[in-house]
Amino acid sequence: MASADLRKELECYVCLNIYTDPVTLKCGHNFCRGCIGRVLDTQEGSGGYSCPECREEFQDRPALHRNITLRNIVESFLSAQPDQEESGVFSTYCIHTPVPAVISCLMCEASLCDNHLRVHSKSPEHVLCVPTTSLENRKCSVQHSHLQAGGPNIGAVQQTSGVSGVTDILLDVETASNLLHISDDQKTVSWSSSHQKRPETPERFQCSQVMSSQRFSSGRHYWEVDVRRAGYWRVGMCYPSIDRRGGQAYIGNNKKSWSLEGGWGWDNQHSVIHDRKEIRLPSIVSSGKARIDLDYEAGRISFYDLRDPIRHLHTFTTTFTEPLHAGVYVSGGYIKIRGGNQK
Numbered sequence: 194m195a196s197a198d199l200r201k202e203l204e205c206y207v208c209l210n211i212y213t214d215p216v217t218l219k220c221g222h223n224f225c226r227g228c229i230g231r232v233l234d235t236q237e238g239s240g241g242y243s244c245p246e247c248r249e250e251f252q253d254r255p256a257l258h259r260n261i262t263l264r265n266i267v268e269s270f271l272s273a274q275p276d277q278e279e280s281g282v283f284s285t286y287c288i289h290t291p292v293p294a295v296i297s298c299l300m301c302e303a304s305l306c307d308n309h310l311r312v313h314s315k316s317p318e319h320v321l322c323v324p325t326t327s328l329e330n331r332k333c334s335v336q337h338s339h340l341q342a343g344g345p346n347i348g349a350v351q352q353t354s355g356v357s358g359v360t361d362i363l364l365d366v367e368t369a370s371n372l373l374h375i376s377d378d379q380k381t382v383s384w385s386s387s388h389q390k391r392p393e394t395p396e397r398f399q400c401s402q403v404m405s406s407q408r409f410s411s412g413r414h415y416w417e418v419d420v421r422r423a424g425y426w427r428v429g430m431c432y433p434s435i436d437r438r439g440g441q442a443y444i445g446n447n448k449k450s451w452s453l454e455g456g457w458g459w460d461n462q463h464s465v466i467h468d469r470k471e472i473r474l475p476s477i478v479s480s481g482k483a484r485i486d487l488d489y490e491a492g493r494i495s496f497y498d499l500r501d502p503i504r505h506l507h508t509f510t511t512t513f514t515e516p517l518h519a520g521v522y523v524s525g526g527y528i529k530i531r532g533g534n535q536k
Contacts, residue, residue: 203267206246207232207493207508212267216257220249223260230257232510234472245492245510360414362519362530365406367394368437372401373523379406383527384424399438404431405519413488416519417499417531421481424525425456427466430487430494432515444520445469451509452520453483453496465496465507474506482531489513 203211207228214226222244224232229245233254236242242251363379371389373382382403391397398404418428427444429452436442445452445466455463455478463478464471482499483506495508521528 199270203263203270207510210505211271212263215260215263215267217260217263218244218249218255218257219251220244220247222246223263226257226259228508231472231507235467235470235509237470238468248512359531360407360409360416362405362407362416364403364521364530365518366391366403368396368398369403370398370401373403375403380530381527382521382523384523384525395437397437398442400442400522401524402442402444402520402522404433404435404521408433408516408518409487409489410516411489413486415484415486417482417484418521419482419529419531420455420478422526423456423523423528425454426524426528427452427454427520427522428483428485428528429453429496429520430485430517431520433518434515435520444522445471449515450520451494452522453478453485453506456525463506465509467509472507478506485519487517489517 200211205212205215205225205228206222207224210225212223212225215223216226216229217223218229224245232245233242237254242254243249244251364375364382366375366379369375369382369389369391371391371393372385374385374389375382384401420426420428429444429450431444431450435444435447435449441447443452444450445454446469448468451465451467453463453465462476463474465474466472478498480498480500484497484499484503486493486495486497488495491510492512493508493510496506498504498506521530
């Protein structure tokens with residue numbers, strides 16, 4: 194079996210990385226122990242449990258059986274891989290998934306794993322190369338000039354034959370609380386001490402929250418936020434039928450939304466929340482920048498810390514019953530939406 198094919202067989206369905214301490218459910222599917230543990234935690238109190246891959250249901254929380262054979266295969270595979278740092282290969286991750294990149298595009302600077310490389314390379318205008326310690330050294334003068342003039346960059350990679358890059362999220366002023374100010378480009382939301390005097394409508398949140406104007410009912414998308422200047426904040430995804438008033442309207446405080454939360458003074462931990470069930474994360478979003486991934490058909494919402502390298506925080510797994518909007522809550526300071534057509 195080719196190395197790339199074997200790697201795919203050794204990837205956890207939840208985090209999309211190679212298994213760490215693999216365990217097996219009764220249905221036969223394997224996961225990292227930590228990943229499936231967090232998925233089962235989110236299903237607590239829902240009346241049952243299910244496998245995130247095949248959806249087989251279990252009345253009681255399933256036992257996790259350590260897969261020693263799979264663990265040994267993983268260890269053998271990893272020990273046979275060349276050390277990227279020693280070989281001088283540029284260490285980076287695919288723009289679509291938190292999987293180490295194997296190659297980079299000189300035209301748009303997108304770094305890609307094996308799977309997404311196949312799609313990206315079908316574009317004749319894109320020139321691919323093996324990543325080096327300095328990507329700048331691999332660009333010709335034409336490509337460098339094109340990028341300096343405002344050509345495509347990693348944050349602007351859009352739909353490529355069905356694979357999504359950073360999605361251009363715009364905040365919907367019609368849903369914004371009157372406690373929030375929305376910038377003219379609809380990409381920055383600021384908490385305001387003065388009432389914004391917008392008309393009170395059924396669509397408008399009473400709490401300091403806003404949704405995106407875009408809705409997603411298919412495909413894979415991700416968007417990014419800069420929360421370094423925010424007070425208390427929550428970012429995530431929600432259904433359009435989410436309540437707009439009361440404590441149940443907060444993103445994460447209901448069955449219709451999924452959120453990552455943090456803020457000033459949260460020196461030790463951040464959390465992810467769904468249906469008022471809070472899961473404490475091992476550490477904070479150290480970069481101050483977060484990425485939210487949506488895979489609609491797979492029923493996954495994932496959160497990442499955009500440090501170097503990118504770090505997976507948590508994945509919620511469910512079956513979506515409505516389109517989804519991006520959602521932002523902020524109390525104090527401001528949050529900036531990153532990516533899209535921004536530079």
